[in-house]
Amino acid sequence: MRRALGFSLLVFCACGYRFTAGGGALPQGIREVYAPVFINRTAEPGLETLFTQALREYLVRSGVAGTSSSQAQLIGEVLSVTGAPTVVTTSGTLASNRLFAQVLVRLVNKGLSVPNAAVTVAGQEEYLPGGNVLESEANRAAALRRLAESLARDAYDRLATR
Numbered sequence: 743m744r745r746a747l748g749f750s751l752l753v754f755c756a757c758g759y760r761f762t763a764g765g766g767a768l769p770q771g772i773r774e775v776y777a778p779v780f781i782n783r784t785a786e787p788g789l790e791t792l793f794t795q796a797l798r799e800y801l802v803r804s805g806v807a808g809t810s811s812s813q814a815q816l817i818g819e820v821l822s823v824t825g826a827p828t829v830v831t832t833s834g835t836l837a838s839n840r841l842f843a844q845v846l847v848r849l850v851n852k853g854l855s856v857p858n859a860a861v862t863v864a865g866q867e868e869y870l871p872g873g874n875v876l877e878s879e880a881n882r883a884a885a886l887r888r889l890a891e892s893l894a895r896d897a898y899d900r901l902a903t904r
Contacts (some may be wrong), residue, residue, distance in 0.1 A: 774808035796890035
């Protein structure tokens, strides 16, 4: 019984089937793309790492992640990240914050920009203020991560449908 189960598992895993996140094919028949570190045009340090990681993870899930030697690249720029309080209670305490971000992603193939393959995506994400500064910053960091993931997905999906 164990052998049959092990054999079935081996056959199933070796069939070559894989799950992908979706998104269509990239222009010019590009099947593999690499995302170098984003350019950070904001005054906030570290955003380039966060947004790069989110895009690379989405490329892996989409089955098109390449290496630094790939001919095609997705060049990203974090254009802006801002925040503002969004909900204040009747007692005057802050109940919610909102982050806004704008990112530019363009597709380059063999060192040349692919025509009509640059998108600017924007989004927002809410987060709760914490009971102290550390909790508030942790909530903000989690919201930034969710926002980076959302913008990476949006940018890739928009490029893949062109």
